[in-house]
Amino acid sequence: MPCSCANEGQRKLASWPVNDNRDVGKDVQSVKHFTSELIVEAVVRCLRVIDSALGSGLSPSLPPGMSARFRVGMSLAQACQDLGYKGEIGYQTFLYSNEPEIRSLLMFLVEKLPKESADSMDQPAGKLALLRKSIAAQIKAQLSVPWLPPTCRLPHLSKTQNPGPSHSFHTQKLSLPYCLKVPGKKLLKEEMDYQKDFLPPVTAQPSQHASVPASLLEQHAGELSAAQEWENEWNSQGLLSRLTPEEYRSRKRARLQKRIEEQLRTATQPRPDTLGAPRSGSDLTELLQAFGGSTVAGDILTKGTRFTHTEKFTFTQEPEKAAQQMAVAAISLPSSHQSEEDLQAQQQEELALLQRQLQQLSLSIEEVAGDMRQLTVSIHQVSDELKQKELSNVEKEDSVRVKKQTIDLLPDAENNLAKLQALVEGSAKRVVNLAAQWENHRAPLIDEHRRLKTLCSNREIESSRKLSEIKELHIKIRQSAEEAKKKEGLYKQLITEFENLPKDVSRSAYTARILEIVGNIRKQKEEITKILSDTKELQKEINSLTGKLDRTFAVTDELVFKDAKKDESVRKSYKYLAALHENCTQLIQTIEDTGTIMREIRDLEEQIETENGKKTASNLEKILEDYKAIRQENSVLVAKIREA
Incomplete structure (x- = not known):
């Protein structure tokens, strides 16, 4: 049986490719014929199939140098130990191998190999599965072929690498219904009607049909980017503001509009190099009004600080103040007759005045x-x-009320005390009566509560038991369903394989061979049974003869001993009888010792065969040769060191 397992592992190892596709020779019939090179190659093949990362750095062939061989052997031993091998293993296992150790190591590696049947059982079987496998194999083969330009392709690649239609990545703005929805804002009926009746589909909006995928990708990327930016901004700033998303958006929109207005107002102020140039107030007014700014032509030309402009745009002004500002603006209008120095001086005075006003306002605001x-x-x-006084007033009102009731009862104190005593006694009797009634009601309620509690606990135990049984049944059902599915898949796969098998094979030959093997096994069992029965009969016969001999000797000894007392010749016969019995006993003991020695000889022969299988002598010769090779390598290295 071990030889058959070894042959099976040998056939598997021979079918797995490595870097050097070297097959097992025909002269190798069992594990004891494996050489060190073949053992190393077999172990490396197994390791690469089991774990590619573990076996990728191992060499499948032994190097010529002895020190390198020792390192390869140590690396293989460490890899097998990392894989979970528990037996004794080292570099000597591969370089000076013996049959039992190599057989156990190869059996361990063969058991660790991935099972092909597990993958096939997990996958659905049948014609559809075979078709999918063939399609996947074709796709994989086509993907493994590198892409080549059309001018460099060979004729057999023209079918798989045809130059398909190519278009430039051109995008156009798309109008999608869901993109028009603004959070917190409802769509108008007219907009919904337009989207439903007049908005063209996405495929018809671009001017070229080839731009549809690029436009959709661009639209989707923009939406994802905007959503991600909004999420980051809301997580970093929006949550800290403690506002709703709609309020945060409205405030952000207002701030942005305000900043735009401020930037436009700042841009309307004349630069020093353009003070003498004429300005068109009507165009600027229209621009501000287009951006939502509420200003007039007079305010645009009025010079001032950013605070004054913000105050003018933020707060409403009274008519009188507006008229005054218009007058000041009319006075401060730049005329062509004023010089540049006068305008600068006027601006400095206005700036100083406004700064003083700003300081005064800041001080007043601080105060x-x-x-x-x-x-x-x-x-x-x-x-x-106020709260403390209210609490004290409530307490005082309560005490005053009690004292007032007590003072009202003082004129008729004796009668009131008697009434109070009678009231207290009646209350005590009523309490006792209520306690007795409660006890009468309490006893059956307690019994009922205990009974219900016991019943509830029993039901809980029963329900938990039934729940566990249901869970176990569900698990068994699931396992049975999975097993049935696997068996059904295996059955379909076997049917498919059976259909693919050649039909010219005679079934009767296999049947005859199987019946012959079964007949041989039956004959061997009958022979073994016959031998055992013969052995038992012989043992019984030996036991009966031994007992008969002992009884016969005892009777004969007794009779002869009686006659030996009277006759001298009988006395000699008694001595001869005792000597004969002793000799027979020694002969039987010698035969038994001979059988024991023969069994020990057979055991020793088996041990000798086992030791011969370990190839101790050949291993010793190899060790001596390797020792000599190592000494030669060391001498060569020493000579090189001395030369260097």
Whole structure:
């Protein structure tokens, strides 16, 4: 049986490719014929099939140098130990191998090999599965072929690498219904009607049909980018503002509009190098109005700081103040008769005046803020005192009410005390009566509660038991279903393989061979049974003869001993009888010792065969040769070192 397993492993190893496709020779019939090179190659093949990462760095052939061979053997031993091999293994296992160790190592590696049947059982079988496998194989083969330009292709690649239609990546803006939806804003009926009746489909919106995929990819990428930016902004800033997404968007929109207006107002101020150039106020007014700015022509030409402009655009002005500002603006209009120095001086004076006003306003704002803080603190203190006084008033009102009732009862104190005593006694009796009634009701309720609790616990135990049984049944059903599915797939696969097998093979030959093997096994069993029965009969006969001999000797000894007392010749016969019995006993013991020695000889012969299988002598010769080779290598290295 081990030889058959070894041959099976040998056939498998011979069918797996490595870098040097070297097959097992025909003279190798069992594991004991394996050489060191073949053992190393077989182990490397197995390791590469089991774990490609583990066996990729191992060499399948032994190098000529002995030190390199030792390193290869140690690497293979370490790889097998990492794979989970528990037996004794080292470099000597591969370089000075013996049959039992190599057989156990190869059996371990063969058991670790991936099972082909597991993959085939997991996959659905049948004609459809075979078709899918063939399609996948064709696709894989076509993908493995490198792409070549049309001018460099060979004739057999013209079918698989045809130059298909190519278009430039040109995108156009698309109008999608869901893109028009704004969070927090409902679509108008007219917009919905337009989207439903007049909006063309996506494939008809680009001017060229080839631009549809590129436009969709661009649209999708833009939406993903916008969504990701909004999510990052909301997680970093929106959550900290403690506003809803709609409020945050509206505030951001307002800030952006305000910044645009400020930038436009700043851009309307004349530069020093363009003060003398005429300006067109009507165009700028139209531009500001287009961006939502509420201003007039007079305000555009009025010079001032950013604070004054923001105040003008933020707060509404009274008519009188507006008229005054218009007058000031009319006075401060740049005329062609004023010089550039006068305009600069006027601007400096206005700037200094506005700075003084700004400082005064800042001081007044700080004073008002300080007063507000003080008033807020005083309001909190007053509210706390008010709460404390309200609580004290409630307590005093309760005490006053009790004292008032007590004072009202003082004029008729004796009668009131008697009434109070009678009321207390009646309350005590009523309490006792209620306690007795409660006890009468409580006892059956407690019994019922205990009974229900016991019943509930029993039901819980029963339900948990049934639940566990149901779970086990579900698991068994699932396992049975999976097993049935696997067996069905295996059955279909076997049917397919059976259909693909050649039909000219005679089944009767296999049947006859199987019947012959079964007949031989039956004959061997009959012979073994016959030998065992003969052995048992012989053992019984030996035991019966031994017992009969002992009984006969005892009877004869007794009779002869009686006669030996009377007759001298009988006495000699008794001595001869004792000597004969002793000799026979020694002869039987000698025969038994001979049988024991023969069994020991057979055991020793088996051990000798086992030791011969270990190839101790040949291994010793190899070790001596390797020792000599190592010494020669060391001497060569020493000579090179000395020369260097």
